[in-house]
Amino acid sequence: MAGGLPAGTLKKMNAENKDPRLGQLVDSIVRLSRGELSSRIEPSEARDEVDAVITGFNLLAEELEQVYDQFEKRVESRTAMLRQAHRDMKKMAMSDALTGLANRVALMEALETALAEAADGAPPPALILLDLDSFKNVNDRFGHDAGDRVLQEVGVRLNGVVRTSDIVARLGGDEFAILLPAATMEICMRVARRALEVLGEIIELEDLQVHSRASIGVRLGDPQQSADDLLLDADTAMYAAKREGRNIIKVFEPVMQYSRQLRSQMAAELRAAIRRDELVLHFQPLVELATSRIIGLEVLVRWQHPVRGLIPPDVFIPLAEEIGVIHDLDRWVMSTSLRHLAEWRRELQLDDDFQLQVNLSAVELKQLDLVDYVRGLLRETGVPASCLVIEITESAIVTRGEVEMYSLLSLQQLGVGIEIDDFGTGYSSISYLRELPVSMVKVDRSLLVDLDTKPGQFGFVSAVLQLIRAAGLEAVCEGIETKEQADQLRAMGCASGQGYYFSRPLPIDEIKALLATHRFLSLPA
Amino acid sequence: MTDEILLHDDAEMLEAGAERATGAYGRGGQTLSRDGITVVTLPAGEHVSKRLAESKAEEARALAAGVPRPLLIDIRGVKSIDRDARAVLGAAQMSAAVALLGASPVDRVLGNFVMGGQEPRCPVAFFASRSEALAWLAGFLPVP
Numbered sequence: 092m093a094g095g096l097p098a099g100t101l102k103k104m105n106a107e108n109k110d111p112r113l114g115q116l117v118d119s120i121v122r123l124s125r126g127e128l129s130s131r132i133e134p135s136e137a138r139d140e141v142d143a144v145i146t147g148f149n150l151l152a153e154e155l156e157q158v159y160d161q162f163e164k165r166v167e168s169r170t171a172m173l174r175q176a177h178r179d180m181k182k183m184a185m186s187d188a189l190t191g192l193a194n195r196v197a198l199m200e201a202l203e204t205a206l207a208e209a210a211d212g213a214p215p216p217a218l219i220l221l222d223l224d225s226f227k228n229v230n231d232r233f234g235h236d237a238g239d240r241v242l243q244e245v246g247v248r249l250n251g252v253v254r255t256s257d258i259v260a261r262l263g264g265d266e267f268a269i270l271l272p273a274a275t276m277e278i279c280m281r282v283a284r285r286a287l288e289v290l291g292e293i294i295e296l297e298d299l300q301v302h303s304r305a306s307i308g309v310r311l312g313d314p315q316q317s318a319d320d321l322l323l324d325a326d327t328a329m330y331a332a333k334r335e336g337r338n339i340i341k342v343f344e345p346v347m348q349y350s351r352q353l354r355s356q357m358a359a360e361l362r363a364a365i366r367r368d369e370l371v372l373h374f375q376p377l378v379e380l381a382t383s384r385i386i387g388l389e390v391l392v393r394w395q396h397p398v399r400g401l402i403p404p405d406v407f408i409p410l411a412e413e414i415g416v417i418h419d420l421d422r423w424v425m426s427t428s429l430r431h432l433a434e435w436r437r438e439l440q441l442d443d444d445f446q447l448q449v450n451l452s453a454v455e456l457k458q459l460d461l462v463d464y465v466r467g468l469l470r471e472t473g474v475p476a477s478c479l480v481i482e483i484t485e486s487a488i489v490t491r492g493e494v495e496m497y498s499l500l501s502l503q504q505l506g507v508g509i510e511i512d513d514f515g516t517g518y519s520s521i522s523y524l525r526e527l528p529v530s531m532v533k534v535d536r537s538l539l540v541d542l543d544t545k546p547g548q549f550g551f552v553s554a555v556l557q558l559i560r561a562a563g564l565e566a567v568c569e570g571i572e573t574k575e576q577a578d579q580l581r582a583m584g585c586a587s588g589q590g591y592y593f594s595r596p597l598p599i600d601e602i603k604a605l606l607a608t609h610r611f612l613s614l615p616a
Numbered sequence: 617m618t619d620e621i622l623l624h625d626d627a628e629m630l631e632a633g634a635e636r637a638t639g640a641y642g643r644g645g646q647t648l649s650r651d652g653i654t655v656v657t658l659p660a661g662e663h664v665s666k667r668l669a670e671s672k673a674e675e676a677r678a679l680a681a682g683v684p685r686p687l688l689i690d691i692r693g694v695k696s697i698d699r700d701a702r703a704v705l706g707a708a709q710m711s712a713a714v715a716l717l718g719a720s721p722v723d724r725v726l727g728n729f730v731m732g733g734q735e736p737r738c739p740v741a742f743f744a745s746r747s748e749a750l751a752w753l754a755g756f757l758p759v760p
Binding site for chain 1: 693695696698699719720721722723724725726729
């Protein structure tokens, strides 16, 4: 800041026609132009026009400095806001919105870092994959809100069993992962066991209790592996755990990969098999116990594999459900069997009450167009609705979903019979079944196993049959293998049944021949 | 109102107010009330800080007792008025009218910076004559 000049100096300077203040002004303007915004000039005591210009200069410089400061501060605060927004967006992009855990992107990034460290000599990372068993039932039964709360609780529990260096992630749906950087198999198994333990404890959410058990796959990484391969291996181990009975831990072994490849090959073949009509139907006669009259057939599907031969349904039906082709399979069975029935009704002398029992999956019951499809098929084939019985398992209707109930009620109104399959193996009570549009109950074969030998079993089965009748339902027994069983069931008042004692399931030609020649079965004495 | 506060040239630039306590322009003048007009005097030869401006504004408010009155601000001879102080004095536009009294071209520049920058909310004028300023302000006194 230039000092003020005494009035005398000013007069002297003025006399030489060189006002020093003008020079000061020029210097200050130059300083200002260089960015020295604090540059000021002290006005003289003359307070004349030049001092007025100096004062104006000072005031304008002050304004400029102020505006510049404000501008700087604003830029600073906007930059901070931008940085924060960037951090928030990154966090959002790297975390799961529901649980706040890391997401798949964040997990893969951390996995790559851990693998790179392992390549530099650090211990390798381990990956634990967890898939909640039967989580879908929680959503179906209690709604998605309850499902979300279960997932959040699972996240909290998993965070409680890991080391601070570990990362818990949700990969989507009910699938979680734990990354353990620099791990050993011992550390990894300890964490996996603790995860299994905490997930085994009941989750209590206000008025509902949920068992959230998990199938766990473990893979200790190899520094040469890619993150994707490591994830795939852990996933393979997890699927092995799921197939082996759930609620267990499986450590990855190369053989699992082979089994998975085989399975995925089989999945592709199954898809093709449905298209190429490689599936075949077998039919097991349903018999009136009092007379041995053939009153109907249960339709059973087999897979005629070109290389592996005849594959039983318990091998490929779960696969069909898993890969999402059960819908196509169910419809193929329904349409093919009804066409056969129509043909036999034209060509053979079938009783008017002759029925075809067709199994339907839980997935199929959820299809909104199921009723239209069945109605259309019945119309097309000319088969009366009363000749068709749809068999469903207890588990398919235990959740009582709206679509399932709509399907059952509409089919019943159509005149189609509804039968609960495998009764006695699930958890339905008779009173529960009474509330459903069900007309028949098929008693599971396991109840007949000890009918002749186990004390009290006769009385027990008899009571079950009485209960079924008391509920206004018709009982059918399956798995009848001996004459004694047939006699006993008849004595208990059971009207009909099926089993090897009467006939094994027969391929199409044989069943047609049987129906053409026999209205009654001739049975061994 | 023009961009510049009206300047009323007056030969009596050196006229000192009766209220001036000391010096050519008076030093540290107090705030007074004269015939319904509030007269605020800023100390000549000094830098006017925010603190000083606030104390003057407080004195003026106390005198006005909540009623908008004509206001005379005597800035003759002040060395400078900093930015925050200007903001405080600018708020004096809540008065019925404001007359700024200056003597030199420096006062004129300062006065315009005090009231400039935004549209005045009450009539504002710069005077070089105290008597003219008071006469102009008298026109804004409430009719008895």
